[in-house]
Amino acid sequence: MPLLPLRIYEPNIIHNPTTWMGIWTPHGWRVHEKRWGRAQRLTVKLSGDGKTTFFPGALCDLETGRVEWQDDLHLKDDPYTDAGIYPSDPRVEYPVGRPRWAVSHTLLCYPYADHTLYTHEYTWDMTHGHLQTHFRKHVEIEEAVTDDHEGLTVRVANTPISRTVEGNTHYPLQNSAVRGVWIEPDKSGPNLYARRIIQRIIMHNGVYAIAPLTPVVQCHGLYEITADEARDTTMFDPDTGKCLNPDRLRDEWMIPIDEPKIAMLRFPTRPVSSRVYENEIGMLSKNFGEIDAKQLNLLEERIGTSLEMGRVGYALDNAVDSDDKGYRGYDCTFDLNNDGVIDEQDRAILATHLGRRVRYNLYLDAYFGGDWLTTSINIGNAEHQPGTPALADYEYGGGYDADSGTIRLLDTPGPGQRVFVEYHHDVPAEAGEDNIVVHLYRENA
Numbered sequence: 001m002p003l004l005p006l007r008i009y010e011p012n013i014i015h016n017p018t019t020w021m022g023i024w025t026p027h028g029w030r031v032h033e034k035r036w037g038r039a040q041r042l043t044v045k046l047s048g049d050g051k052t053t054f055f056p057g058a059l060c061d062l063e064t065g066r067v068e069w070q071d072d073l074h075l076k077d078d079p080y081t082d083a084g085i086y087p088s089d090p091r092v093e094y095p096v097g098r099p100r101w102a103v104s105h106t107l108l109c110y111p112y113a114d115h116t117l118y119t120h121e122y123t124w125d126m127t128h129g130h131l132q133t134h135f136r137k138h139v140e141i142e143e144a145v146t147d148d149h150e151g152l153t154v155r156v157a158n159t160p161i162s163r164t165v166e167g168n169t170h171y172p173l174q175n176s177a178v179r180g181v182w183i184e185p186d187k188s189g190p191n192l193y194a195r196r197i198i199q200r201i202i203m204h205n206g207v208y209a210i211a212p213l214t215p216v217v218q219c220h221g222l223y224e225i226t227a228d229e230a231r232d233t234t235m236f237d238p239d240t241g242k243c244l245n246p247d248r249l250r251d252e253w254m255i256p257i258d259e260p261k262i263a264m265l266r267f268p269t270r271p272v273s274s275r276v277y278e279n280e281i282g283m284l285s286k287n288f289g290e291i292d293a294k295q296l297n298l299l300e301e302r303i304g305t306s307l308e309m310g311r312v313g314y315a316l317d318n319a320v321d322s323d324d325k326g327y328r329g330y331d332c333t334f335d336l337n338n339d340g341v342i343d344e345q346d347r348a349i350l351a352t353h354l355g356r357r358v359r360y361n362l363y364l365d366a367y368f369g370g371d372w373l374t375t376s377i378n379i380g381n382a383e384h385q386p387g388t389p390a391l392a393d394y395e396y397g398g399g400y401d402a403d404s405g406t407i408r409l410l411d412t413p414g415p416g417q418r419v420f421v422e423y424h425h426d427v428p429a430e431a432g433e434d435n436i437v438v439h440l441y442r443e444n445a
Contacts, residue, residue, distance in 0.1 A: 023167035048429025060129035088441035100315035109312035113367035151412035174215035200241035206378035221393035230389035263361035274382035
């Protein structure tokens with residue numbers, strides 16, 4: 001496996017994110033000032049054959065043979081790009097009929113909001129017009145056997161295990177592609193691959209944090225804590241930041257580690273002037289709230305909805321501006337038992353917590369990557385200065401070798417033991433006529 005270059009983060013978000021776009025890649029930050037305009041959407045159809053992942057010249061204009069479209073143009077009137085949050089780079093629709101890919105506020109309603117796994121399943125060549133696909137296939141359960149030596153690895157049948165696509169670059173950063181390894185086929189009992197940790201961290205800027213333990217498999221919560229709380233050596237290991245007293249964290253600090261989603265409430269904000277944003281932004285006005293009938297009503301409105309890839313968040317209505325209201329239909333915030341359906345079981349769980357006072361979970365409407373976490377609101381300051389303490393509740397995995405399909409376990413049932421694995425791997429498109437649809441954008445004069 002090739003070595004990754006040293007990952008160097010931008011020292012700060014130094015550009016106004018409402019007018020500048022920035023995505024990190026192994027080659028540095030891809031940054032451009034948002035260029036607003038109008039465009040004609042062009043549709044190209046490709047045919048899979050069950051083997052091909054590289055389509056040379058697929059994005060070139062049929063008449064001129066050149067790349068005639070833009071990937072840095074932002075379109076407020078195009079529902080595919082969330083009102084211009086993301087630029088109009090090519091959109092590849094596979095399988096055909098999935099109404100929307102997981103960009104931005106669509107991704108936020110996925111149970112695993114892994115930006116590096118779901119946002120793009122392809123990369124493209126702006127110079128030659130080539131398209132390279134990395135379509136993901138989800139294996140919900142596969143029987144495998146631990147190695148005969150220590151039992152700390154297991155090999156799956158399908159390779160490569162999915163890695164990161166970010167900023168139009170595919171590279172071997174591990175992500176949440178491997179969800180877990182269990183002894184039982186119903187995934188009951190301990191997850192031998194992933195481990196949950198509650199840990200004091202330091203924010204990299206107002207909304208991003210670098211995860212100390214990777215690859216990140218899931219994030220359950222991010223909470224604002226005070227500087228005095230962060231220095232509490234009876235609560236946190238001074239070296240690792242690991243929580244030493246979860247019961248006190250729950251009972252005294254009112255962080256619901258037993259049910260993190262109940263604290264995903266619409267938190268109150270106050271206006272704060274920001275030099276970076278060149279405007280006023282909302283900052284958290286208080287840290288605590290109460291589970292009340294309003295939250296229960298929001299859940300009840302969604303009873304009967306279930307996860308449908310590409311039809312959640314903004315994608316449900318191809319609409320925008322749901323941030324302050326939440327999203328219609330399935331929203332993982334209200335799926336308290338994490339089974340992909342919002343139902344009476346979720347209602348019953350929430351009802352038992354009515355009246356409970358909690359610290360706001362700022363992972364509401366946020367997402368994560370292979371080695372980073374985010375919040376949905378600036379923590380600490382409006383200028384994205386680093387160093388603010390926070391509390392992270394997340395899961396990390398043992399890691400994997402994508403090409404060989406070898407998964408490293410954190411716990412073992414012993415050598416040569418049967419286990420069950422959930423993971424994602426990359427596949428070519430199945431054989432079929434015009435079963436890959438590519439949307440391109442040509443700017444209108």
